[in-house]
Amino acid sequence: MNLRFDILATSGPARRGRLFTAHGTVETPAFMPVGTRGAVKGMTAQELEAAGASVMLANLYHLTLRPGIDVIERLGGIHRFTGWRGPILTDSGGYQVFSLARLRRLDPDGVTFRSHLDGSLVRFTPESVVEAQRRLGVDFAMTLDECPPWPISEADAETSLELTTRWAELARRAWIEDGPGALFGIVQGSGYRDLRRRAVASLRALDFPAYAIGGVSVGEGTEMRRAVVEWTAPELPADKPRYLMGLGTPLDLLHAVSHGVDLFDCVLPARNARHGVLFTRRGVLRIKNARFRDDPRPVDERCSCPLCTRQSRALLHHLIRAGELTGPVLATIHNVRYYLDFMADLRECVELGTLTDFAQELTDCYADGGSPATPLAAPPRRPRAAR
């Protein structure tokens, strides 16, 4: 439970930090690419390293159903199994139990559900989820929580939060203090400020080594999503890492960093890549668009990924339109690299106190949360000339 987190610099509420784990350090704010079943879709572990990732995410729900915790444990744990040598965070799978599993039955002690793969009966309890993550040998473990959808009444959100709070207590008690990994408490409370505040207070009383903001990006819209971050982040202990789960666009990340969030994960860069939507320093490219058929320029001329250093927009347009497997592969490598470079820019902005300027420039090119249809705007200036 000894999670060392050094804050190296601040700029208003924003923090530039460093997290220490048994598998290496993490410079924060950090983006954690999502390797749900043990690999980022389309990327090798070596490519993920080369892109600059320091932490990888995986998902306990998916790994429990296939190949099973026993198998991974026998194979030497999740690092040996995945071949990813840096820190690994597993999501507890609460979100997937509620979005994917069938016939789930909640009770105060846990949840029983049928696997979406083969219909077999599975039970998750706060204690079993903690135990499974310990057996995997993860660096960052998450408590089991209930992640309610939006909209939801305040009364129902309160009932849900009470369950999540009880589960957090059970998980905290089950977690062995002197193990190598750190357990994150997850703040729920939906779109209700008072519930979020109560959630933070309950978790703080349990003294977790790190905290996550959960239950966002479940249908509530940008304004409320940002409000939840603005309400919650400042209430969390200043000396502990803060992780915003499942977000988001570059603008979402910049907003959350500005309000003191340190860790992020999101499937967006990889999923968008597979659909031919590329993130660049000049905004989003929808590479299937006919105007890229003849475009000899790299996707992003300031990107150092394997695609941008060697190939053109025209090639990627061609490969993705032709349904060639290498198209999504190259696009994913690029988008993940973009996100990781973007976080490096944010870290620099925190150090230099230039987050506000960067936010304005980013807003100019990422209109509408990362999906401008208009010709590309001027590039945002980099925080400083050289990196």
Next chain:
Amino acid sequence: MNLRFDILATSGPARRGRLFTAHGTVETPAFMPVGTRGAVKGMTAQELEAAGASVMLANLYHLTLRPGIDVIERLGGIHRFTGWRGPILTDSGGYQVFSLARLRRLDPDGVTFRSHLDGSLVRFTPESVVEAQRRLGVDFAMTLDECPPWPISEADAETSLELTTRWAELARRAWIEDGPGALFGIVQGSGYRDLRRRAVASLRALDFPAYAIGGVSVGEGTEMRRAVVEWTAPELPADKPRYLMGLGTPLDLLHAVSHGVDLFDCVLPARNARHGVLFTRRGVLRIKNARFRDDPRPVDERCSCPLCTRQSRALLHHLIRAGELTGPVLATIHNVRYYLDFMADLRECVELGTLTDFAQELTDCYADGGSPATPLAAPPRRPRAAR
């Protein structure tokens, strides 16, 4: 048309050579990974280089239909377009015209067909196919040919060969002598020895800088396929490169090398990889098989690919069974690497005169042309202890 080909060593009919092109040298016997539409399915150009490839194949039929020769030429040629910096060979697309296109009409001067993509009318002539490959800037160009299926009567095969021979003459005349690339003449003649002999004689009279053996692996079975190689290869000029088109299993390659073939291409390593069929130095692994679920060993412990150096059979089993994109990607990188390493072993065997021993060892572990269902046999000994 100046294709320099040095023969460095021989062992019976087998040759160890070196081909010189404007984009680098090729150590032969060489395997050329297939990047039909400009990329090997699932691999980046950098990964292909790291795997040890020296030549990449692409296909004129597919590139003509999409994105079009004009587009690639405007983008600076096929090397700039694909990002592959080594030599590139394009197949003329004759095979695809006869296997994929609709409503084709043959005439003495060429073939008119409808695109399998959009039904548009396209015409290929021996001259247009040569011209297109010149505009792409390929290092190795192929003449337009007709590739008849098996079985076929000798009379029909003869008629087909007459057309291919006429087209070869037209192509040879159209090829500009002093350009940077080399035009290969293609030996057809189906499974008839006399026709193969006549085909060789006609092509030799045209003095091509290199020769290909086409029309194999079209349904004729292993015995006849090998017979065609044994009849044809020794008839070709000893000082020119010989390319066996579209083959095959490791045993096919070893057989052909033993009979003096220098160049190969095949979709087998990449296609098998996507289906979870892995080539190894101990035979074939069908990685989806339940016995690999818990197997902590690398796919091939003597392989240096990204998968084998870091991950287990159990991980690949899991990723491919789960339908994860990274599964086919890792398997493809491995299989292509296996083929390229295998060719390096063959080159060494030619130098050392140990092809026969290697053939016996390979036969022991690759029963039935690369698809043993039985437990893995003993590994073939390497040609020498260290590489």
